[in-house]
Amino acid sequence: MYLNFLKWIKEKQELLQNKELMICHTPAYVKNVSLSSFDLSSCQVNASTVSCSVIMLLTVGVFLFLIYKYYFQLYYSVVLLSGCKHSAERGSTYDAFVIHSSKDHEWVMKELVEPLEGGTPPFQLCLYSRDFLPGVPIVTNIIQEGFLSSRNVIAVISSDFLESKWCSFEFDIAQSWQLVEGKAGIIMIVLEEVNKDLLRQRLGLSRYLRRNTYLEWKNKDISKHIFWRQLTGVLLEGKKWNHEEIKLM
Structure with missing residues (x-):
């Protein structure tokens, strides 16, 4: 006007x-x-000024959206990076941190924990239900007690694992941990009843399985024999023995 x-x-x-x-x-x-x-x-109003303003607003909007969507992964990747600087000095408490769905807890305890911790040689596993510190935020326990205190990560892949947001978060951080620490890889155990269609929907995990060797759990004696030979072989790499473990052997 x-x-x-x-x-x-x-x-x-x-x-x-x-x-x-x-x-x-x-x-x-x-x-x-x-x-x-x-x-x-x-x-x-200059047309180029308007265009630049719109592009800048869109860029800022996309950037803020990505931060909102991946806040946990970004924040705890930073925590992981800072924590890894001191992890080598304090050493590893556990042979492996086990990522699994709460619905697979019975299988983990019976088929994984009991044979490994009660076998010869014995291995010490970190489980969130047993080893996480009370009164500490879950995500802090995942980083400090899980990744930074363990030599390896074991991921038990099942249909319930694929549907769990916590398992997805832990697996994403595990890949960051693998990159920062320079580990050979994450030990993947795929249970035989995994929903293949659901697995294909998880592009990151599906791609990881295609590019890396993983273990399959099958209820057959010959398959179990191969499974345990391969799993213990990986866990033995880099393991430091204490006097009690040497006596048990």
Whole structure:
């Protein structure tokens, strides 16, 4: 509306009397400027300026959306990076941190924990249900007691694992841990009843399984023999023995 008024003044100056008395009062940068000599180009919006502003707003919007969506992964990847600087100095408490769904707890205890911790040689596993410190946030326990205190990570892949957001979060952090610590890899155990369609929907995990060797659990004696030989072979790599373990052997 104001622009049309200024244009009219420019075009109809001969009709105006005492036009020199017609001056601007606001905004401050044009105060006391005569309306007849006002530069109309200053009111025009530059197309390139608008385009740059829109692009910047979209970029900031996308950036904020990514931060919101991946906040946990970004934040705890930073925590993991800072914690790994001190993990080598304090050593590893556990031979492996086990990532699994709570619905697979019975299988983990019976088929994994009991044979490994009660076998010869014995291995010490970290389980969230047993070894996480009470009164400490879960995510802090995952980083401090899980990844930074363990030599390896064992991921028990099942249909319930694929549907769990916590398992997905832990697996994402495990890959960051693997990268930062320079580990050979994450020990993947795929249970035989895994939903293949659901697995294909998890692109990151599906891609990881295609690119890395993993173990399969099957209820057959010959398959179990191969399974245990391969699993204990991986866990033995880099293991430091104490006097009690040497006596048991």
